[in-house]
Amino acid sequence: MTGAHSTSGEARARPATPLRETARLAAYFTEQKWAALLMVVLGLGAALAETLGIGLAVMLLFALLDQSAQIMEGGGLLARLYGAIQNVFGASASLIAVVFFMLILFNALLIYAYQLMAATMLNLVAERLRDMVHRQYVTVGYRFLQQREHGELIHTLATETWTVSGAFFSIARIVVNMCAVLVFGLGIFALSWVVGLTALVCAVAVFALLRLLARPVRRLGQETLEANQILAERMLVSLTGMRTLRVFAQESYVLRVFGSASSRVRRLAVRTERIKALIGPLGELGSISTLIIIALVAKAAGVDVPTIVAAVLLLFRLQPHLQEIETHRMALAEMQASLRNVREMLDRSDKPWPTEGTLTFPGLAREVRFENVNFFHDPRRGPSLGDASFTIRRGETTALSGPSGSGKTTVMNLLLRLYEPDSGRILVDGADLNDFTRASWLSRLAIAGQDVELIEGTVEQNIRLAAHDATIEEIRAVCEMVEILDDIECLPDGFDARIGAGGLNFSGGQRQRIGLARALLRDPEFLILDEAMSAIEPAREDRIRRRIAEMMRGRTILVVSHRSTPSIDADHTVFVENGRAREAARA
Ligand SMILES: Nc1ncnc2c1ncn2[C@@H]1O[C@H](COP(=O)(O)OP(=O)(O)OP(=O)(O)O)[C@@H](O)[C@H]1O
Numbered sequence: 001m002t003g004a005h006s007t008s009g010e011a012r013a014r015p016a017t018p019l020r021e022t023a024r025l026a027a028y029f030t031e032q033k034w035a036a037l038l039m040v041v042l043g044l045g046a047a048l049a050e051t052l053g054i055g056l057a058v059m060l061l062f063a064l065l066d067q068s069a070q071i072m073e074g075g076g077l078l079a080r081l082y083g084a085i086q087n088v089f090g091a092s093a094s095l096i097a098v099v100f101f102m103l104i105l106f107n108a109l110l111i112y113a114y115q116l117m118a119a120t121m122l123n124l125v126a127e128r129l130r131d132m133v134h135r136q137y138v139t140v141g142y143r144f145l146q147q148r149e150h151g152e153l154i155h156t157l158a159t160e161t162w163t164v165s166g167a168f169f170s171i172a173r174i175v176v177n178m179c180a181v182l183v184f185g186l187g188i189f190a191l192s193w194v195v196g197l198t199a200l201v202c203a204v205a206v207f208a209l210l211r212l213l214a215r216p217v218r219r220l221g222q223e224t225l226e227a228n229q230i231l232a233e234r235m236l237v238s239l240t241g242m243r244t245l246r247v248f249a250q251e252s253y254v255l256r257v258f259g260s261a262s263s264r265v266r267r268l269a270v271r272t273e274r275i276k277a278l279i280g281p282l283g284e285l286g287s288i289s290t291l292i293i294i295a296l297v298a299k300a301a302g303v304d305v306p307t308i309v310a311a312v313l314l315l316f317r318l319q320p321h322l323q324e325i326e327t328h329r330m331a332l333a334e335m336q337a338s339l340r341n342v343r344e345m346l347d348r349s350d351k352p353w354p355t356e357g358t359l360t361f362p363g364l365a366r367e368v369r370f371e372n373v374n375f376f377h378d379p380r381r382g383p384s385l386g387d388a389s390f391t392i393r394r395g396e397t398t399a400l401s402g403p404s405g406s407g408k409t410t411v412m413n414l415l416l417r418l419y420e421p422d423s424g425r426i427l428v429d430g431a432d433l434n435d436f437t438r439a440s441w442l443s444r445l446a447i448a449g450q451d452v453e454l455i456e457g458t459v460e461q462n463i464r465l466a467a468h469d470a471t472i473e474e475i476r477a478v479c480e481m482v483e484i485l486d487d488i489e490c491l492p493d494g495f496d497a498r499i500g501a502g503g504l505n506f507s508g509g510q511r512q513r514i515g516l517a518r519a520l521l522r523d524p525e526f527l528i529l530d531e532a533m534s535a536i537e538p539a540r541e542d543r544i545r546r547r548i549a550e551m552m553r554g555r556t557i558l559v560v561s562h563r564s565t566p567s568i569d570a571d572h573t574v575f576v577e578n579g580r581a582r583e584a585a586r587a
């Protein structure tokens with residue numbers, strides 16, 4: 001399902017690598033460059049301190065064994081270093097020990113600072129990415145989200161944003177470790193070029209071997225990602241469909257499908273780990289072989305013992321750095337698919353964006369006119385609204401009538417700017433609807449719909465969505481109007497009662513009445529009722545309808561009805577059939 005994502009032209013031109021993906025994502029973090037640099041400097045400092053420390057450790061060892069003469073005899077870097085230390089601190093072993101200790105302490109402090117920095121950065125990057133992806137979800141064209149699997153969207157938001165910050169961390173670790181390898185390597189070369197060269201040849205061989213492992217890990221990474229998205233989708237189905245699944249007694253089916261998605265994630269993870277776990281032992285094997293080869297070569301070349309000991313110690317310390325580089329390279333290979341997903345999600349160029357007008361909507365003066373409006377939910381399915389032309393006049397109640405699936409809700413969604421016409425125009429007092437800012441237009445509108453979109457939270461929070469600063473008296477007043485106040489007050493928690501997932505804690509008619517209360521709380525100039533009372537008994541519906549008509553007198557109402565005869569209290573009816581709209585002759 002991820003493979004189908006469109007990729008930008010640039011992405012097609014050059015094969016994506018984890019490094020390139022991360023570099024593109026790094027473009028969102030230009031202000032944090034200094035921090036990345038500081039991290040590398042700290043890591044480099046720690047490696048330098050450690051290299052010096054190892055030199056000192058060898059001196060200390062030989063000084064304690066009263067074998068310092070051996071160092072001087074050997075000549076080379078170690079002897080020069082020892083000479084310099086003797087000049088400054090004297091020949092005492094305890095003084096060398098003190099310097100050694102100070103150096104190690106300094107190193108420890110550097111490492112601590114580095115860790116703090118890394119943790120801060122890691123979390124900062126994760127937060128920024130999470131917020132950016134979330135912003136994208138909240139502001140992108142509604143159509144884009146409708147076409148996506150929610151499991152996939154949740155996985156990207158909740159998990160993959162962490163993966164990306166992990167990728168930045170991995171790259172920083174690779175750079176730091178490469179610096180360390182460079183410092184240690186130079187140290188070894190400075191001690192003895194014979195040892196240095198031998199080590200280099202061996203390291204290249206070991207790296208080439210480990211490289212072979214990256215390809216299967218990358219492939220497994222992609223598979224793991226898809227498996228995780230499917231698992232997230234299954235979780236969502238089990239939660240959002242809990243009622244339907246139970247009433248159709250589908251528990252065992254759900255358990256089976258979930259179980260198999262879950263075990264696929266495990267199997268893939270184990271397979272990945274099986275390959276990744278090879279890095280350690282293979283690296284170990286490589287480094288021990290390297291050490292043996294070096295010892296043999298160095299002995300044959302007549303390198304002195306203290307130099308060999310120092311070089312071998314450096315090599316020992318170098319090996320974990322090489323191994324860490326390999327581990328992070330492997331992790332990056334595994335992350336590649338996630339990196340691409342997050343990058344694609346953040347890409348603005350290939351997504352639909354709602355048009356944001358510049359004018360402030362001053363209020364409806366005359367009419368809203370649909371002019372040859374075409375809209376396709378999906379081009380393969382034909383128009384959901386085809387060439388629709390009709391007028392909604394200010395101060396009137398317009399009924400939108402037509403069979404199920406004819407395009408009534410689509411008309412409402414266009415008015416609410418969830419969608420935009422594919423062709424044709426919606427004119428508001430002669431101006432294009434899109435010329436007005438969404439906020440100023442929507443602030444004068446309110447809708448109560450057929451599937452009341454209650455969100456998780458309390459009753460009060462749901463009603464307040466329409467007007468955050470409404471007083472509790474105002475809320476109670478609208479609740480009374482739509483006859484939901486008594487129902488709410490009977491609840492143990494009253495207005496603080498939880499709506500439940502999908503509004504499941506309330507009956508269908510109660511949900512619709514809460515939705516109506518919410519729409520009326522906005523005190524709108526233009527009220528849209530999309531079968532907002534389909535689950536309410538006729539007598540009550542009549543009472544509520546009369547109160548709404550009273551409250552909205554002189555204002556505009558658009559009301560959807562299935563009935564082919566014009567709704568009694570409508571001034572005007574628009575018939576919609578197969579996406580085509582036709583206006584009834586006005587009386
Ligand atoms: N998200 C969507 N994706 C694809 N097609 C859609 C989508 N929403 C609606 N449609 C299609 O668009 C057409 C018009 O749908 P719409 O919801 O506007 O009908 P309606 O008149 O409100 O029907 P009802 O009276 O049943 O509510 C239908 O054929 C429907 O299948």
Ligand SMILES: [Mg+2]
Pocket residue numbers: 408409410450530
């Ligand atoms: Mg509808």
